[in-house]
Amino acid sequence: MYLVDGWIISIEVTVFAALLGIVIGLLLAIVKFSRKPPFAQFADWYISIIRGTPVVVQLTIIYYVILADVNLPRTIVASIAFGINSGAYVAEIIRSGIQAVDKGQTEAGRSLGLSEGKTMRYIIIPQAIKNILPALGNEFIVLLKETSVSGYIALNDLTKGGTLIRSVTYDAFTPLLTVAYIYFLMTAMLSAALSKFERRLRSSD
Amino acid sequence: MIKVIDLHKYFGDLEVLKGINTEIKKGEVVCVIGPSGSGKSTFLRCLNLLEIPTKGEIIINGVSLTDNLKNLDELRKNVGMVFQQFNLFPHMKVIDNITLAPIKVLKMKKEDAVSKAMELLAKVGLTDKAYEYPSRLSGGQKQRVAIARAMAMNPDIMLFDEPTSALDPEMVGEVLEVIRDLAYEGMTMVIVTHEMGFAREVSDRILFMDEGIIYEEGKPYEIFNNPQRSRTKEFLSKVL
């Protein structure tokens, strides 16, 4: 069954890419905040290059150019490509979540004699998390939909599954609308879970 | 206790402090008044190095702050600060707001920090709010917690930047009451305020700042009843 197999692949790619994206995003954010010139510079480049080019182009470059000679399953290649892409967005989400915390909070912490690190850890991060988590949830909803271009590297994900069925049955309507419906169901469920979670976060302050 | 020598501060090309010289003695209460934009906040924030002076020297208890920019945290814990916007930590209960720095910076034991915090809360009249989140408090209560939080570090000196300016009028009194108590206990304080009646009552000395300098200073009755210089007179005629 093309759709079921494709659906599983789409979910696999999304989950791996999301995990990789979080790791990369965290590292980039830490590096940026460390203000160590060569690394912070690298993080800036990384983020602007990734954000300034289409994800399909990144995916095909990684598959056909960078990893062309490496024999990796396409699911893994797609996960890496989308993870690298997502990392840039996650880094920006973390950065803006931290910067959204009122400057007065840092000043209050420092004026009590807390070091920069302790101020971050006990005062800024716990508040920033409340900005970051909902935005991360959104990022992963976007990511799920973006994996639909995996067909460009001949990976049989959900979207590709619909296309395959269409070309075999000569019926476009049913498979493509089914695909759309499945994506919609998944994102709707994620959104619902997310807004429930957001309400919980907000009620705690 | 605090000596300020030729303090200058630039923000980019803008010279905000143009050479401040003053000395604050132990137990002295100094109120800073002056028009908006004259550099009062900047001066205060230089005293605990939230702003780094461009030039000049600040000496607290014989230690030059400006020569010790590496040991900022060490120096800052002896200088308490209370902000106009309270800046309580919204994700922590009142008690945790107060005990955080004593535990993490002074390495106090949790139970000692808590009992100290309860003492301070009793002093500011908020024992019953210890386990509330700041969002449940009124402005006046928030500011009293902020004062207790700063006091928990046993600072040698307390800085207040317009502690009542963000409050509804009916809450100003309760905060001034707490500050007045500190004054009577002999706390060394520098208070930027627009409450002229309060400044006159609690302070040992008034600094009138204008355009980045201490334009005139003196005992409260000298400044308020008999100002010597033109801009002081002009300012007071507007605010009194």
Ligand SMILES: Nc1ncnc2c1ncn2[C@@H]1O[C@H](COP(=O)(O)OP(=O)(O)OP(=O)(O)O)[C@@H](O)[C@H]1O
């Ligand atoms: N971080 C900053 N960057 C640039 N300019 C600043 C900064 N902080 C203050 N200034 C400027 O410095 C001048 C003095 O500001 P300051 O806040 O010290 O005045 P103030 O006497 O406290 O005024 P107010 O009574 O309004 O609080 C103002 O012109 C202000 O715009």
Ligand SMILES: [Mg+2]
């Ligand atoms: Mg000010």
